Amino acid sequence: MHETAAEATAEGAVPENGAQYTVVRNHEDQYSVWRIGQPVPQGWQEVGEAVSREEALARIEEAWLDLCPLSLRSAR
Amino acid sequence: MQHQLIHAWVAGAAAEDPDAVAVTAGGTELTYRALHADATALAAVLRARGVTVGSRVVVAVPRSTDFVVAALAVLKAGGAYVPIDPEYPVQRQQLILADSGAALIITAGTAGPGGYPEVDMRTALAAGGAPAGAGPEPDVRPDDLAYIVYTSGSTGAPKGVCVTHAAVTDLIGSDPRLAVARGEVVAHLAPTAFDAATFEIWSALARGATVAALSKDEISVAELGRTLRAVRPDWLFLTTGLFHLLVDHDVDMFSSVGTVLTGGDVLSPQHVQAAAESVKRDLYAAYGPTETTVFATLHKVDPARSYERVPIGRVLDNKTLHILDDQLREVAPGEVGEICLGGNGLARCYHNRAALTADRFVPDAGSPVAGSRLYRTGDLGRLLPDGEVEFVGRTDRQVKVRGFRVELGEIEAALSAHEAIGAVAVLAVGDDENSKRLVAYVSPAGRSVLSTATLRRWVGGALPGYLAPSHYVLLDTLPLDPNGKVDRKALPRPWTTRADFDLPEAVAPRTGTERLVTQVMADVLGLDEVGVEDDFYALGGDSLRSVRMLEHLRALGITVSSRDFLRRPTVRGLTGLVDELQPVGGRA
Numbered sequence: 175m176h177e178t179a180a181e182a183t184a185e186g187a188v189p190e191n192g193a194q195y196t197v198v199r200n201h202e203d204q205y206s207v208w209r210i211g212q213p214v215p216q217g218w219q220e221v222g223e224a225v226s227r228e229e230a231l232a233r234i235e236e237a238w239l240d241l242c243p244l245s246l247r248s249a250r
Numbered sequence: 251m252q253h254q255l256i257h258a259w260v261a262g263a264a265a266e267d268p269d270a271v272a273v274t275a276g277g278t279e280l281t282y283r284a285l286h287a288d289a290t291a292l293a294a295v296l297r298a299r300g301v302t303v304g305s306r307v308v309v310a311v312p313r314s315t316d317f318v319v320a321a322l323a324v325l326k327a328g329g330a331y332v333p334i335d336p337e338y339p340v341q342r343q344q345l346i347l348a349d350s351g352a353a354l355i356i357t358a359g360t361a362g363p364g365g366y367p368e369v370d371m372r373t374a375l376a377a378g379g380a381p382a383g384a385g386p387e388p389d390v391r392p393d394d395l396a397y398i399v400y401t402s403g404s405t406g407a408p409k410g411v412c413v414t415h416a417a418v419t420d421l422i423g424s425d426p427r428l429a430v431a432r433g434e435v436v437a438h439l440a441p442t443a444f445d446a447a448t449f450e451i452w453s454a455l456a457r458g459a460t461v462a463a464l465s466k467d468e469i470s471v472a473e474l475g476r477t478l479r480a481v482r483p484d485w486l487f488l489t490t491g492l493f494h495l496l497v498d499h500d501v502d503m504f505s506s507v508g509t510v511l512t513g514g515d516v517l518s519p520q521h522v523q524a525a526a527e528s529v530k531r532d533l534y535a536a537y538g539p540t541e542t543t544v545f546a547t548l549h550k551v552d553p554a555r556s557y558e559r560v561p562i563g564r565v566l567d568n569k570t571l572h573i574l575d576d577q578l579r580e581v582a583p584g585e586v587g588e589i590c591l592g593g594n595g596l597a598r599c600y601h602n603r604a605a606l607t608a609d610r611f612v613p614d615a616g617s618p619v620a621g622s623r624l625y626r627t628g629d630l631g632r633l634l635p636d637g638e639v640e641f642v643g644r645t646d647r648q649v650k651v652r653g654f655r656v657e658l659g660e661i662e663a664a665l666s667a668h669e670a671i672g673a674v675a676v677l678a679v680g681d682d683e684n685s686k687r688l689v690a691y692v693s694p695a696g697r698s699v700l701s702t703a704t705l706r707r708w709v710g711g712a713l714p715g716y717l718a719p720s721h722y723v724l725l726d727t728l729p730l731d732p733n734g735k736v737d738r739k740a741l742p743r744p745w746t747t748r749a750d751f752d753l754p755e756a757v758a759p760r761t762g763t764e765r766l767v768t769q770v771m772a773d774v775l776g777l778d779e780v781g782v783e784d785d786f787y788a789l790g791g792d793s794l795r796s797v798r799m800l801e802h803l804r805a806l807g808i809t810v811s812s813r814d815f816l817r818r819p820t821v822r823g824l825t826g827l828v829d830e831l832q833p834v835g836g837r838a
Contacts, residue, residue, distance in 0.1 A: 198613060200621035206608045209577055215613040217621025231605040238604035241412075242304075246393045250303075 194224040197233055202243035205234045254392035254419040257325040259456035261286065263432075267458055270433070273315045274481075275463035280315045282458070285322065288375055292323035292356075295374045298381040299367065301353055303328035303388045306398060308347055308355040309442070310336045311371070313463050316358040317442050318451055320371055321397075325415075328388030329353070330395035332410070333442040335732075336360055342408075346400050350410055350601060392416035398601055399445045401540050410601030413448070417543040420594040422453040425566040427534065427548050430485060432458035434508070437483035439464045441732060445540045446487050453485075475500035484508035487536070489734030490515035494673050495727070497521040498696045504528035511536045511548070515735050516641070516659060518666040518673070519557035520695060526553035537562035537641060541610070541625050543595040547571065547639060559663050561638040562631070569593040572616055572624070573633055580616075586642050589631040592617055592624040630657065649678040651686045654716040658688075661719065664712040665690060665705065670698035673728045675736045676719060679744060689744045690719035693727050699805045700724050702773045723776040726798060748779040751789060756781030763825045766806065771821055774799040786819035 198208045198218040205221075207230040208214055222233065240247065253259070260282075264272075268283035280288075301307055307324045309331045311317040317333070324331040332350045334343055336357070343363040347355065354369055355362045362368045396418050398410040422428065428449070430436060436454035438461045440446035454461045462481045464474075475496065478486070486507045488496065493512040496503060504510065504525045512522075513536035526533040538546035549563025565571040573587040574580060581587035592614045599607040614624035630642040643659025650656065658676045665674040672695035678686045694700045702722045709718045721744055729740035748756060759765040759782050772780040775789050786796065796819070800810055803824075814827055 200613070200623075202621065204611075204621075204623065205604065206612045206623070208613060212577070212579075212615075215615040215617075217619075218613045231609055234608040235605040238608065241599040241602070241604060241607060243393060243598070246391060249391065250389075 195230040197221045205238045263458040273461045289322035293326035296327040301327040305329035305353040306350045308332045308352040311358045411540045412598045417595045434459040434484035436485040475503040487511045491730040492734040517560040526551040541597045542591045589629045688719040782821040
């Protein structure tokens with residue numbers, strides 16, 4: 175219904191001092207980032223080592239090439 | 251629901267009552283039978299041109315029966331439609347065409363932006379008959395995309411929000427508060443490129459109701475009021491800006507409408523109460539980002555309740571809402587945090603933007619469904635004791651002024667609680683943190699008269715000092731963007747002090763009348779100080795402001811004609827007239 179501020183943090187690259195993140199992936203081959211030290215939610219797996227948030231997002235940009243969920247890709 | 255495909259729902263409604271009216275626009279009417287036939291024929295044309303599951307098709311058709319036919323045809327062909335306003339600048343159209351990787355562009359009697367395979371739907375439908383090469387029916391799944399809506403980010407290029415069939419059928423089929431009934435009329439007023447159109451079109455067509463597409467030429471409030479009285483919609487969505495305007499100028503119109511939904515910006519309590527008294531059924535304050543498919547929360551306005559702020563209410567059935575801190579942990583009840591949305595209706599992604607998608611769609615730790623995601627809205631909210639949610643502002647509208655963290659939305663909410671205020675926008679103006687000032691742009695409700703002094707007192711009683719705007723600009727109306735929200739970029743730059751003008755030293759008022767008129771002129775011009783010899787027009791006055799000033803004076807018992815004012819546009823000139831014509835010694 176309305177536009178959100180989504181891009182501000184993603185592309186404004188606000189550094190978060192010392193905060194460490196890992197790339198996480200779920201069963202649908204969807205990616206996100208997760209702060210280390212907190213239990214990874216059920217159904218998500220860590221991929222690779224802890225890096226900065228910006229680095230984690232940069233790696234996702236490289237790795238996540240098909241944004242279509244895996245189950246839908248497999249159905250065809 | 252046995253199926254979760256938008257076009258399957260529409261086909262079901264068409265089969266139940268083919269002669270019911272599906273879409274009206276101005277004088278034209280399309281029955282379900284005709285809609286189904288046209289969309290099926292156009293879908294065959296699209297498929298023959300290569301459209302299939304996974305294709306994106308730009309629909310460059312304004313709000314009309316044509317748009318509905320085109321969008322339905324794209325869905326039937328298996329594709330996702332990408333609505334663009336053909337009046338967008340060509341550069342913007344090209345950008346969306348390129349970014350969406352569109353297979354094709356559909357137009358209706360107008361030229362497209364060029365450079366892309368184009369189908370003029372009117373020509374295609376006039377040719378009639380299914381072309382050869384359309385192939386078998388596409389195998390569309392609920393998780394396939396239905397549309398991509400482009401929203402402008404706060405920085406950089408617009409981004410395409412990819413929404414699935416399942417998200418839309420969930421919106422129109424789950425929450426009883428949004429259950430459109432067969433035979434009802436749903437007003438279609440949103441620009442097609444705005445996701446509120448999703449609700450307006452598909453919630454009607456899925457249920458056998460009628461979409462009443464209002465002409466895009468109905469720009470004035472008076473015309474819109476007339477049209478709505480004639481159409482008498484059972485459902486009407488209005489953006490906050492337009493809602494406030496209609497309440498101010500034509501509140502009786504709401505008695506012609508069944509259910510009104512309004513949202514998109516901070517709502518004024520007076521306005522929602524006034525409309526709630528008038529509306530035939532219910533008035534809802536609505537909230538929802540495009541990324542979770544139109545509406546996420548609704549609050550039913552209680553006309554008997556006295557609101558200080560209008561809450562955004564409770565989350566829709568099948569969706570979840572959490573208020574989280576910056577580490578995605580639940581904040582304490584009542585604390586301000588980021589509104590995060592989960593459950594059904596989440597967009598699949600931002601088109602071709604993996605990192606941006608991963609940043610905003612994060613693992614949902616609170617969900618019992620393994621691997622599910624949560625959308626971080628970038629909006630701030632808090633949970634109220636009664637379980638409803640209050641919208642506080644946007645994370646990106648948080649500024650620092652003189653070292654204080656200031657939430658502009660909070661100031662706007664406090665101001666809009668004043669009964670004489672129609673619309674408000676607060677900006678932080680200035681180059682750096684120390685020279686930044688808070689400026690409030692305010693327009694009156696109806697015929698109310700506003701003064702800076704009143705507003706200052708009001709804010710002083712509601713907010714801590716560091717949140718008080720240092721400057722007020724009183725405008726007749728606030729500029730709106732095409733989506734009906736306050737266009738903050740179009741607000742005039744405030745002249746805060748008389749010293750900004752290169753003028754001789756101000757001559758101070760002497761008499762009571764002079765002091766009174768000086769104060770009114772300063773208010774209307776939004777200046778700290780006005781001298782009695784200062785020319786109104788040299789201080790940034792214009793005809794609109796002169797009208798407002800004369801109205802203010804009239805409200806104070808001082809009547810001056812605009813012709814007389816034009817001849818002598820200074821405080822001294824005015825008071826000279828006043829003293830000649832109508833001594834107001836009692837006020838001195």
